[in-house]
Amino acid sequence: MPAVIVGAVKVTNVGGNGTINVGDVLQIAPKSTNKSNLGGGGGNTGDFMMTNTVLSVTNSFDPDIIDSNNKANN
Template identity: 50%
Template structure:
């Protein structure tokens, strides 16, 4: 279904997929995991993050979060 896309700002793309419009099939080509505290990964032009005391729990009981099987 066609759509109207407004102003766009892309600072960088590192091996990712950028899609504008209709898409039938998109799949990731790599996987990773990042642990960060609240407000640590905010991006943009004008960021104002006010977070009090926080902690990050990096414990993850899953064996695998996203498999690469079948993503060629």
């Protein structure tokens, strides 16, 4: 289905593995994956951010060995 964009579109940064799609697409598969453990308010990005965090506890225990397999997508 074609995309109809009403208003402004702001793309500030696209990394080497980033994907921007506007319009028809059948499948978008990731070429790389990663995992991050961030506390409360640690991963916020954007214009005019304000975070108020009184207490933050992050559980980073990860017992599984493989989280995401994307070798076939390369």
